[in-house]
Amino acid sequence: MSTHSPWAIVWLRHSLRLHDNPMIERCIHEGYRPIVVYITPSRELESDRWGFTPLGPHRKRFLMESLIDLRSQLNDHGVKLLYLEGDVIEELSRVCNALGAPESVKLYADREYAYFDQKIEAEVEAAFDVTWFHAQLLTNPDDLPFSVTATPHIFTKFRGKIEKYVTIETSAEEAQWSKLSQQEAALSASLQEYTKALPCDAKDTLPKDNRQAFDFCGGETASLARLKDYLWNTEYVTTYKETRNGLIGPDYSTKFSAYLSLGCLSPKLVYHEIKRFEEEVVANQSTYWVIFEVLWREFFRYIAWQHGRHLFWPGGIQHKPVKLRTNHQFEAWRKGETGQPFVDANMRELNATGFMSNRGRQNVASYLVHDLGQDWRAGAAYFEHQLLDYDPCSNYGNWNYIAGVGNDPRAGRKFNVAGQAERYDAQGEYIHLWNE
Numbered sequence: 001m002s003t004h005s006p007w008a009i010v011w012l013r014h015s016l017r018l019h020d021n022p023m024i025e026r027c028i029h030e031g032y033r034p035i036v037v038y039i040t041p042s043r044e045l046e047s048d049r050w051g052f053t054p055l056g057p058h059r060k061r062f063l064m065e066s067l068i069d070l071r072s073q074l075n076d077h078g079v080k081l082l083y084l085e086g087d088v089i090e091e092l093s094r095v096c097n098a099l100g101a102p103e104s105v106k107l108y109a110d111r112e113y114a115y116f117d118q119k120i121e122a123e124v125e126a127a128f129d130v131t132w133f134h135a136q137l138l139t140n141p142d143d144l145p146f147s148v149t150a151t152p153h154i155f156t157k158f159r160g161k162i163e164k165y166v167t168i169e170t171s172a173e174e175a176q177w178s179k180l181s182q183q184e185a186a187l188s189a190s191l192q193e194y195t196k197a198l199p200c201d202a203k204d205t206l207p208k209d210n211r212q213a214f215d216f217c218g219g220e221t222a223s224l225a226r227l228k229d230y231l232w233n234t235e236y237v238t239t240y241k242e243t244r245n246g247l248i249g250p251d252y253s254t255k256f257s258a259y260l261s262l263g264c265l266s267p268k269l270v271y272h273e274i275k276r277f278e279e280e281v282v283a284n285q286s287t288y289w290v291i292f293e294v295l296w297r298e299f300f301r302y303i304a305w306q307h308g309r310h311l312f313w314p315g316g317i318q319h320k321p322v323k324l325r326t327n328h329q330f331e332a333w334r335k336g337e338t339g340q341p342f343v344d345a346n347m348r349e350l351n352a353t354g355f356m357s358n359r360g361r362q363n364v365a366s367y368l369v370h371d372l373g374q375d376w377r378a379g380a381a382y383f384e385h386q387l388l389d390y391d392p393c394s395n396y397g398n399w400n401y402i403a404g405v406g407n408d409p410r411a412g413r414k415f416n417v418a419g420q421a422e423r424y425d426a427q428g429e430y431i432h433l434w435n436e
């Protein structure tokens, strides 16, 4: 590559990794020098209608750790990471202007699937020369045996079609870093100025609770270590189906979700590593079941894409006529002070750590909607604020489902919370841990 290779912007939305990163790979392949940009949109930093900041402190810490890790890896290749906050179009325009005329700067970016993110995509498309990639998906939408608008509403049908007709592509090739010459790495001073400082180390920004299920540390490096550990070192993947309803500790489930949500870990890599494990070690119901769950993640992305803004509406994707309300009981739920010990324990874990098991999430969501009669959207917004692994498609998809306005073939999921506690926390260990 000549020393005059032009700049191009790689705008990483939720693909904070170097492995399976087709945006960076293509950018370098097409002869550009990437400048990698991450933008926290203003919306995530401002109070929502319920008074919560979407990007709460747990996910912010995890995001910062992920960006610090990404910056360090990009630095090794002489590539800069810019961290920006604000209006996406304005921020991209500022970077484009600093690099050259906006109309001549190329952009490479990963697609999102929730309505508000897709709306931004349309604006970006109108303003810039952008090439999009489906880097957050396991499947390629063009390979599906149905159009997105005809995505099956029932998960079992969706999964059946994917398993029967779709081949999961291998990860994108590694970028040809050697094509970049080190001399080109300098950025103009004006561009340097735009960048918000990333902390050197995000670990001290929030104290960690030693009861947490897993030592969630953001970034690709930690995500690859967890993948290796869960499959190859401990082989816990071979017992996932039996342990996945657990509540305490790192081993009952994969703990991949936060890494997948920010894209520190590629779903394709997870899929192909499990397939390799099945060939080299053992294939059983548990190894299959992790892929089964990752397909739920995939399903909710297509459902979000298919239904647009309705996923966020009171009547959900079913457009059901519903009347919703919130009162002091929502506050009690949020703080873990309902008096229902299983619900309270789970909410306290969420508040202290940013994580809650799937079993816990189903129960607290059901309790809020079906026992306390509260607006499911307030619960979803609170999850958005607290969860390390928040993503709009999985979060609002699951809340729709439990509230009875989503994909459930039954009319919503009401859990007998006391019965669930007896079944999954028979000795009361979990309740004791978080209510002490």
Ligand code: FAD
Binding pocket: 244, 253, 254, 255, 256, 257, 258, 260, 261, 290, 293, 294, 295, 296, 297, 298, 300, 356, 357, 358, 359, 361, 362, 365, 383, 387, 389, 390, 391, 392, 394, 395, 396, 398, 399, 402
């Ligand atoms: P594992 O049990 O090990 O599963 C492996 C992977 O499969 C997960 O990492 C995740 O990517 C995917 N997965 C598993 N279950 C689901 C599911 N029900 N829906 C979608 N994907 C799934 N998950 C999120 O990633 N982000 C969210 O914002 C989110 N909000 C939720 C809200 C509610 C009300 C409920 C009931 C579930 C929600 N989930 C969400 C799904 C699920 O609870 C978490 O993905 C899971 O608990 C994360 O732990 P794990 O990585 O150890 O999962």
